[in-house]
Amino acid sequence: MILARTVEEKLANLWRAGKVAGGVYTGKGQEAVSVAIGMALKPGDLFGPAIRDQAGRLAFGEPLLDAVRTYLGSRLGPMRGRDGNVHRGRLREGTFAMISHLGSLVSVVAGALLARRMRGEQNVVGATSLGDGATSTGAFHEGLNLAAVEKLPLVVVVTNNQYAYSTPNGRQFACHDLVDRAIGYGVEGYAMDGTDVKECLEMVHHAVGRAREGNGPQLIVANCLRLSGHAEHDDASYVDPHLFASPLGRDCIDVARDYLLEQGWADAETVRQWREHAKAQVEEVALKAQRESGPDPADEDWCAYATRGFARLEASVS
Numbered sequence: 001m002i003l004a005r006t007v008e009e010k011l012a013n014l015w016r017a018g019k020v021a022g023g024v025y026t027g028k029g030q031e032a033v034s035v036a037i038g039m040a041l042k043p044g045d046l047f048g049p050a051i052r053d054q055a056g057r058l059a060f061g062e063p064l065l066d067a068v069r070t071y072l073g074s075r076l077g078p079m080r081g082r083d084g085n086v087h088r089g090r091l092r093e094g095t096f097a098m099i100s101h102l103g104s105l106v107s108v109v110a111g112a113l114l115a116r117r118m119r120g121e122q123n124v125v126g127a128t129s130l131g132d133g134a135t136s137t138g139a140f141h142e143g144l145n146l147a148a149v150e151k152l153p154l155v156v157v158v159t160n161n162q163y164a165y166s167t168p169n170g171r172q173f174a175c176h177d178l179v180d181r182a183i184g185y186g187v188e189g190y191a192m193d194g195t196d197v198k199e200c201l202e203m204v205h206h207a208v209g210r211a212r213e214g215n216g217p218q219l220i221v222a223n224c225l226r227l228s229g230h231a232e233h234d235d236a237s238y239v240d241p242h243l244f245a246s247p248l249g250r251d252c253i254d255v256a257r258d259y260l261l262e263q264g265w266a267d268a269e270t271v272r273q274w275r276e277h278a279k280a281q282v283e284e285v286a287l288k289a290q291r292e293s294g295p296d297p298a299d300e301d302w303c304a305y306a307t308r309g310f311a312r313l314e315a316s317v318s
């Protein structure tokens with residue numbers, strides 16, 4: 001959580017300095033939910049992250065350098081510098097490239113799980129993460145409905161951070177609580193406090209376990225507040241100030257720190273060292289990525305019409 005917060009703060013600074021093409025969308029205040037997803041999944045599982053899932057990506061194994069290289073457009077990054085921010089994945093390791101079309105990854109992960117089943121692969125769980133706004137899309141409905149009918153091991157984690165960009169919950173959905181939707185789809189549903197990492201870890205582990213045991217899709221709704229704008233270009237002036245003062249507005253990293261101190265599992269000095277260590281790691285990779293060049297447009301194979309493998313196949317056929 002600390003590493004994700006630290007790297008996103010660094011990326012936001014680089015964005016302000018004009019060094020990042022595109023936007024910087026942070027998960028400030030959502031790290032507890034996100035990290036719980038990454039930690040609950042096992043190698044071989046699938047993860048479809050949302051825009052704010054830096055913590056979950058790191059927990060599921062994304063190298064820090066991959067994240068920084070993508071934002072800085074390094075040719076050595078996973079997107080080879082062709083995409084300036086979050087649309088990166090690690091397909092071989094089970095992380096889908098995040099797509100901006102809200103809700104789409106529900107269908108993609110559901111389809112991938114169905115494909116795994118048809119190939120006879122067992123013990124695979126697929127989790128995807130989305131915001132409250134994404135639950136209003138057709139893709140969310142179609143994906144979750146298909147997964148429910150097919151009893152696919154899909155875990156859908158909705159982080160209800162109270163706003164879809166500037167649209168408040170009251171203009172987004174008319175049900176009392178998003179978790180009530182689980183009943184309509186015929187799936188198991190859980191609501192959790194997204195500011196409490198202990199609760200998030202326990203609940204996501206439980207849901208992933210239920211999916212793995214063959215109980216079909218699991219819908220989790222994590223309640224919290226986005227502690228930043230939609231992205232660095234947004235000052236979030238539309239957020240009701242009362243929300244920041246409410247329990248939803250607690251900073252999950254502070255909550256986690258207090259819990260560790262209370263339990264005597266760490267002291268203030270240890271936490272300080274963790275922060276220093278995260279900072280040193282982030283500075284090192286940022287320096288490295290900034291020294292690397294971007295793609296050469298003339299040299300780059302843009303794969304505009306087909307993937308590289310497909311192009312090779314066509315060439316060998318003709």
Ligand SMILES: Cc1ncc(C[n+]2csc(CCOP(=O)(O)OP(=O)(O)O)c2C)c(N)n1
Binds near residue numbers: 135
């Ligand atoms: C299908 C679709 N409609 C609209 C958009 C434009 N859009 C981008 S982010 C966003 C708000 C997302 O809100 P939410 O799903 O609650 O996630 P949050 O940003 O709060 O984490 C919208 C409407 C989009 N990317 N995809």
